Amino acid sequence: MKKNLLIIAILVVASYLVGVESAKSRGKGYEDLRHQAERLWTSPEAKKSRRRLAKKARKSIEKTRKQLGKLGD
Numbered sequence: 001m002k003k004n005l006l007i008i009a010i011l012v013v014a015s016y017l018v019g020v021e022s023a024k025s026r027g028k029g030y031e032d033l034r035h036q037a038e039r040l041w042t043s044p045e046a047k048k049s050r051r052r053l054a055k056k057a058r059k060s061i062e063k064t065r066k067q068l069g070k071l072g073d
Contacts, residue, residue: 040046
């Protein structure tokens, strides 16, 4: 088990280092990625989408609770 965790940790570190070098070679910094993520998060379309998905999830949860309640009776 410890051997598997060590292998996974090594792969994660190697992937991170390769990603950093790749970003440096393209001349793009992490600030660009952060700004893109922030723009996506704050866009009105994304907010509407998140609200719509949350509403669907709440309805689905309520429906499942009702169905499970019927099974318990």
